[in-house]
Amino acid sequence: MSDAKSATHAQRALIYLRQRILNGQLAGGTRLFEVALAEELGISRTPVRAALARLAEEALLDRTSGGGFAVRSFAVRDVVDTIELRGVLEGTAARLAAERGVPAEMLAEAREIIRQIDRLFSAETIDMDGYSALNTRFHALLARMSQSDVIQRQIERIIALPFASPSAFLDDHSHQLALIKTLGTAQEQHRALIDAIVNREGARAESLAREHARAARRNVESLLGQEAALREGVPSLAILST
């Protein structure tokens, strides 16, 4: 328990294993054995089992036939489809927001976030961590605007996969200039999205949210078109199988 601040052993094991899966240190298809993990972590099987069950819940593990667990394999197509799915779900959230109407406070909050992102852009160099945090807040707010717990839940579930999160690939610093241009486009989409919701234009809002997610998809595809060396610094892609 030297380096861990987590309350319970199960939480520590959960964090440790999640990390190693997302890292790619545990390759897709690898079977995870309770005893081995328990020894490795210096704890008993019980908390390990709890951690494995939660990772299965997060869709990072598959349950094998015999009752065990194996690391889920993510192929390129899976990553692309997951991002597409996020677009579809956020699109639905946006459409519902437009159809059902959104409380003024939420709209104000959205506009405030947009304003803060604008402020970041006016600085000399862009504070990527700051942008990432604001962008995440914007997307979480969009999910809430749907006023549907069901939709919100699904979006949270998808976003938990790091390569599908709205802030994925922002940590790739290899194309700083291209990235800045991309962020400008994204910000325009944020603005248009709120405009559509305010005007109760459901179809437009849905379409904009989908297109907004496509930016992430283009990022993946361009990264994968590069030499392997250039992908090294992109942790979100470490989980990829091949």
Place this chain on the structure above:
Amino acid sequence: MSDAKSATHAQRALIYLRQRILNGQLAGGTRLFEVALAEELGISRTPVRAALARLAEEALLDRTSGGGFAVRSFAVRDVVDTIELRGVLEGTAARLAAERGVPAEMLAEAREIIRQIDRLFSAETIDMDGYSALNTRFHALLARMSQSDVIQRQIERIIALPFASPSAFLDDHSHQLALIKTLGTAQEQHRALIDAIVNREGARAESLAREHARAARRNVESLLGQEAALREGVPSLAILST
């Protein structure tokens, strides 16, 4: 272990609890305690915990702050939103199927299912179990047509909730004649959906699948507009909170 055919105690507990939640015997918000359940089932806490974890995975339980579990509450709006969500996901599956193209064997299988449903309609009285099975097969096939494991997985997850399954509310026999008319419409939508996919008309396919799901939504809403007595025979709705 007298009445159970399940291999393990955990599976037996899982089935038992799932049943009671879907029944409505365990009301939404009810906290589930390991010790109490273990005593009730005559087993130890360990398999109970395993069952609870899996029910959380199925989205039938929420994890409470302290580390426990509580039965998830489903309000009418949640049911409606979940059906809407199924429509959105099946719409995405249909669109992807149209965009990516579908192997001839799958199309043949779809047409065969449609043919068999036609045959059911020509009988004197409609075999509802038979229809339900065929309808379920059609929807499962549609999910596969997307050729996306990610999408397929999500659809399976949603359909696991009985009130969101494509065959929900077919067991309501109170309006037999109206139902038959509904089934005719559904069958037309099945046909149009396959037609759209064959012709690579993505937007049309998506729109048709969404509208197809709306039938289930209309069913819920009409059932809820009735007197409580008429809703008694509809097991899919037993889980509703209020």
Place this chain on the structure above:
DNA sequence: TACGCTGCGAATGTATACATAAGGTGCCCC
């Protein structure tokens, strides 16, 4: 009366020993 503190109890967290089943390997028989 209101606030807080303390102690008790009931819940989950954990370790461990044993049960059981499934899968693999090696030997033996055909």
Place this chain on the structure above:
DNA sequence: GGGGCACCTTATGTATACATTCGCAGCGTA
């Protein structure tokens, strides 16, 4: 030589005892 059976190994399944923590209630004090 090949196939099948049996054993053994190794995995998960289960029970139970103990640890720990969190919350609540009751009492006390300001």
